[in-house]
Amino acid sequence: MSLFAFAFQTGTVMRALAIVPTYNERDNLPPLIDALLALEPPLDLLVIDDNSPDGTGRIADGLAARSDRVQVLHRAAKEGLGRAYIAGFQYALERSYDSIIHMDADFSHRPEDVPRLLRALDDADVVVGSRRISGGRTIGWSPTRQLVSAWGSIYARLVLGLRLKDCTGGFKCMRRRALQALDLTKVRSNGYAFHVELNYAWSQAGLRIIEVPIVFPDRVRGVSKMSAAIALEAATLLWKLRFHGGPAAAVAEPGPAPSVARAG
Ligand SMILES: Nc1nc2c(ncn2[C@@H]2O[C@H](COP(=O)(O)OP(=O)(O)OP(=O)(O)O)[C@@H](O)[C@H]2O)c(=O)[nH]1
Numbered sequence: 001m002s003l004f005a006f007a008f009q010t011g012t013v014m015r016a017l018a019i020v021p022t023y024n025e026r027d028n029l030p031p032l033i034d035a036l037l038a039l040e041p042p043l044d045l046l047v048i049d050d051n052s053p054d055g056t057g058r059i060a061d062g063l064a065a066r067s068d069r070v071q072v073l074h075r076a077a078k079e080g081l082g083r084a085y086i087a088g089f090q091y092a093l094e095r096s097y098d099s100i101i102h103m104d105a106d107f108s109h110r111p112e113d114v115p116r117l118l119r120a121l122d123d124a125d126v127v128v129g130s131r132r133i134s135g136g137r138t139i140g141w142s143p144t145r146q147l148v149s150a151w152g153s154i155y156a157r158l159v160l161g162l163r164l165k166d167c168t169g170g171f172k173c174m175r176r177r178a179l180q181a182l183d184l185t186k187v188r189s190n191g192y193a194f195h196v197e198l199n200y201a202w203s204q205a206g207l208r209i210i211e212v213p214i215v216f217p218d219r220v221r222g223v224s225k226m227s228a229a230i231a232l233e234a235a236t237l238l239w240k241l242r243f244h245g246g247p248a249a250a251v252a253e254p255g256p257a258p259s260v261a262r263a264g
């Protein structure tokens with residue numbers, strides 16, 4: 001029986017929170033929030049805006065005024081994706097959310113895939129939306145970007161021994177327990193490497209990670225925040241993790257042996 005079906009039958013309310021970091025996403029945010037609010041089972045939404053110059057934060061406030069399921073966390077300045085997510089994780093842990101989704105605001109992470117990822121949490125602590133298993137793919141990427149991204153995952157697997165096929169993807173669902181297994185004060189990275197760092201910590205903590213296939217279209221509106229600094233951070237961070245360890249905290253209760261599985 002699924003977590004949500006169990007909750008329905010027992011009368012327990014399962015609470016899911018989708019965390020969406022934004023920086024200059026004014027054209028993407030309103031349709032994204034509408035699409036997420038329409039999903040079943042219903043989700044709460046947390047937008048984390050780093051004082052976007054294009055006014056995304058104000059737009060988010062307007063959306064929050066229309067629905068009490070939407071909250072906005074305003075941060076004073078652009079500090080990177082990783083810091084934004086950590087603020088979101090703290091928010092989720094301070095409240096009684098059972099499942100946490102993290103996803104980009106630019107529709108590369110398709111809202112309609114969220115229920116499928118959440119369902120896969122029945123068999124896992126963490127569900128990774130994967131572009132690198134059967135059924136997963138990207139749309140609209142240049143050959144160079146394909147190559148860089150593929151190499152990023154291979155490099156992470158080689159250096160850290162990760163068994164995931166897609167180590168750098170940021171479309172994930174996790175149980176509350178997966179956040180509790182992290183020492184958030186020890187997370188070092190901020191860009192793409194953030195996703196690798198968390199995957200490494202979860203595998204060190206012995207949590208069960210599942211990959212499910214996703215289709216990942218390139219962003220249509222707005223501008224990428226990818227930079228050479230973010231790529232360099234990823235390249236150097238892996239070695240720091242390898243030699244100094246990742247941000248895994250003691251797991252609250254014994255989990256199964258580290259494992260990666262796939263689900264379709
Ligand atoms: N709050 C916050 N959000 C950020 C920051 N940097 C990026 N984001 C958001 O994080 C998500 C991912 O950023 P993208 O620019 O799409 O990065 P990307 O997916 O690597 O690049 P593209 O595929 O080219 O779009 C988007 O929702 C951004 O708006 C930041 O410093 N602070």
Ligand SMILES: [Mg+2]
Nearest residue numbers: 104106108219
């Ligand atoms: Mg993107």
